Amino acid sequence: MLYQITDWDDAYANGAHIPGADAYVPRWTEAATAFRKAHPPQPLGRGQLFMPQGNPRGLMVFIHGGYWMRFDSTLWSHLAKGALLSGWACAMPGYPLAPEARIADMTRIVADQVAQAAAQVAGPIAVTGHSAGGHLAARMICPGVLPDDVAARVVACVPISPLTDLRPLMRTALNNTLNIDTAEAMAESPALLEPHAGIPVTTWVGGAERPEFIRQARLLADIWAGLGVATDCVIDPGLHHFNVIEALSRADSPLTRRLLDHSGAR
Numbered sequence: 001m002l003y004q005i006t007d008w009d010d011a012y013a014n015g016a017h018i019p020g021a022d023a024y025v026p027r028w029t030e031a032a033t034a035f036r037k038a039h040p041p042q043p044l045g046r047g048q049l050f051m052p053q054g055n056p057r058g059l060m061v062f063i064h065g066g067y068w069m070r071f072d073s074t075l076w077s078h079l080a081k082g083a084l085l086s087g088w089a090c091a092m093p094g095y096p097l098a099p100e101a102r103i104a105d106m107t108r109i110v111a112d113q114v115a116q117a118a119a120q121v122a123g124p125i126a127v128t129g130h131s132a133g134g135h136l137a138a139r140m141i142c143p144g145v146l147p148d149d150v151a152a153r154v155v156a157c158v159p160i161s162p163l164t165d166l167r168p169l170m171r172t173a174l175n176n177t178l179n180i181d182t183a184e185a186m187a188e189s190p191a192l193l194e195p196h197a198g199i200p201v202t203t204w205v206g207g208a209e210r211p212e213f214i215r216q217a218r219l220l221a222d223i224w225a226g227l228g229v230a231t232d233c234v235i236d237p238g239l240h241h242f243n244v245i246e247a248l249s250r251a252d253s254p255l256t257r258r259l260l261d262h263s264g265a266r
Helices: 022-036 073-085 105-120 132-140 165-172 182-188 211-224 254-260
Strands: 042-046 047-050 059-063 089-092 123-130 154-160 201-206 229-234
Touching: 022 073, 022 105, 042 105, 042 132, 047 073, 047 105, 059 073, 059 105, 059 132, 073 089, 073 254, 089 105, 105 123, 105 132, 123 132, 123 211, 132 154, 132 229, 154 254, 165 182, 201 211, 229 254
Parallel strands: 059 089, 059 123, 123 154, 154 201, 201 229
Antiparallel strands: 042 047, 047 089
């Protein structure tokens, strides 16, 4: 069957295709507020750093989504739970949003916060993020983004529902705010770049997501596999764009384990 996009805005619309979509942000806000009350974070630039009991086994990084134009790190605090229960610290960087900031600025600011967290937490680093944050997670393991000594500690990258090729977004109304041009799309699309060697990459996406998000997840895994990277693309059955990330709150979930079970890999 031929696959052709005729409505670019609908292709990248998530909430319109998720039953009860309006209830998710209030639910996340309540869960995140309760989690911060029980586990007060340390400040991390625009973001937050959660520390486990005892010495951390390593540092997990979660970068939030919102099409680079919505939300901040505090909405997702509860997703640090799986890391903390596993004995890992969890950094949740924040970044300025479009249209005030360009995507390249966000990449740089997130990298600065990852480096700050890495200076406070020893051991391996595992990087993940959701949607636009999945894009930023993949950017973190491209040369010239993180300092070399920090990049050398990264043992896993798991972009969740990532946007890996920015060029299609130039066809959507989102670009009225994002203002992506061809030069930025080429410079900031992970699928058009080459990552550091030796870091296993798993793209993770819900099986009930929009076809474009599944395609974008497969795209990065396929292209980077062709560059010699160990990659996988997990399509999680039945999950959609808003609930695919919930597994990060559980230490024993396949998603959390795929992210954190690489502590001796490098």
